[in-house]
Amino acid sequence: MAAAAALALASPLRRLLRAPHPRGAISAPYYGITRGRCSSAIAVAAAAARNSAMKGSVDRNAAEEVRNILDMAERASQLRDVFHTNFLTPPIIKEAMLAIEKLADIKAVAQGGYPQAERCRISVGHPDSMTSNPDVVAALSISGNFRLEPCSHGDFLGAILGTGITREKGERGAQVLVDPELVDYLISTLEKVGKVGVSCTQIPLLALEYEPPRTKSSKTVEASLRVDALASAGFKISRTKLASLISAGDVRVNWTPVLKNGVTLKSGDIVSVSGMGRLKIGEIVTTRKGKYAVELIRYL
CATH class of the missing domain: 3.30.1370 (Ribosomal Protein S8; Chain: A, domain 1)
Structure with a gap:
């Protein structure tokens, strides 16, 4: 009963603690590279x-x-x-x-x-030493009866920092991702979140309850696929304002700062603006008049 109540309250707290260490666990997304010079x-x-x-x-x-x-x-x-x-x-x-x-x-x-x-x-x-994906992430579930004492992200973060783990080593959540070598330490040390007694158990990575990002889609028809045209439409600001943000280095495309208004975007590109969030370029269709009907997916 207590565990169920904790899960219901904790499950929205998806921002996960991450604590690094020299060796660890996982099999999720990866990129393998073995080419070039040394x-x-x-x-x-x-x-x-x-x-x-x-x-x-x-x-x-x-x-x-x-x-x-x-x-x-x-x-x-x-x-x-x-x-x-x-x-x-x-x-x-x-x-x-x-x-x-x-x-x-x-x-x-x-x-x-x-x-x-x-x-x-x-x-x-070295490829000879890394024949399989190393284990570098482990998942923990923090549970307790939060029905009468709801706890915020900050409460969970504070409790974890109270065990001696520095802020640079993680973020917060009711389910946390840590280096496997920290698992036993946190299980034995983490006893309370706020005033609520908690238990901390290791769970399989496949049992993580993460939420897909919330998005809102809209469409725009533009004469070009320039970043200033599409991003101003997606973030609902003027091109003049967006141009000033680009000049200030506050606009990135696929995590790389853009320095010119005329950068051309394509389907799948991610545009991020400091303080405003992110925008994904969705389907692009050329209209009969030679313009571009573009799906804009705003991350909420």
């Missing part, structure tokens, strides 16, 4: 990451993160071992995977615990 190429790729930051395609912090991942890849290749990153944001995942793509003797796998996970850990290693 050791000296890693230095070239690292320099390219820094140059990308200088040119504005990635920010300096992301470039530094990518450089660190490339350094990790070099060590993994030399030692014939496998290393794992922390949970990374989509822009860093994209840049790191593109950089590693140019290297030989390196296999890279990005895993987040469930199919729609945006934040993932990257595992890098």
Whole structure:
């Protein structure tokens, strides 16, 4: 009864705690890469990451993160071992995977615990050492009787941080994703969320109750597929306003900052605007008058 009540209250709290560690668990989405050049190429790729930051395609912090991942890849290749990153944001995942793509003797796998996970850990290693996807994520369920004492995301986060795990190692939720080596520690240490006594148990990744993102679709007819035309329609702001956001570096396409209003979009592209959320470009149909009828999918 208590567990059922907890599940009903906890299940909407889908934002998951993620805590990284050198080794861990999963079999969800991944990208396998084994082509390119190596050791000296890693230095070239690292320099390219820094140059990308200088040119504005990635920010300096992301470039530094990518450089660190490339350094990790070099060590993994030399030692014939496998290393794992922390949970990374989509822009860093994209840049790191593109950089590693140019290297030989390196296999890279990005895993987040469930199919729609945006934040993932990257595992890098020599192909001979990484013959299967490494286990880098484990799932925990936190349950208790929250009927009289409802708890917020912050309550769950605070309880987990109270065990000594730093904020940099995770986010919050009633179901949490952590490094497998943290499982026993959290099970034995996490006793309360707010004033509610809780039990913490490991669950299979397939048992995660995650919600698909909520979206709202609309359509627009435009003379071009430029980012300023489609994004202004999708976010319902003027092209002038969008142009100023682009100039400020606040607009990204597929996680990469766009620097010009005239960038052309295609079906499947994701446009994100700082402070406004994300927009996916859906089906594009050319009208009889040569214009474009475009489906715009806004993430809520």
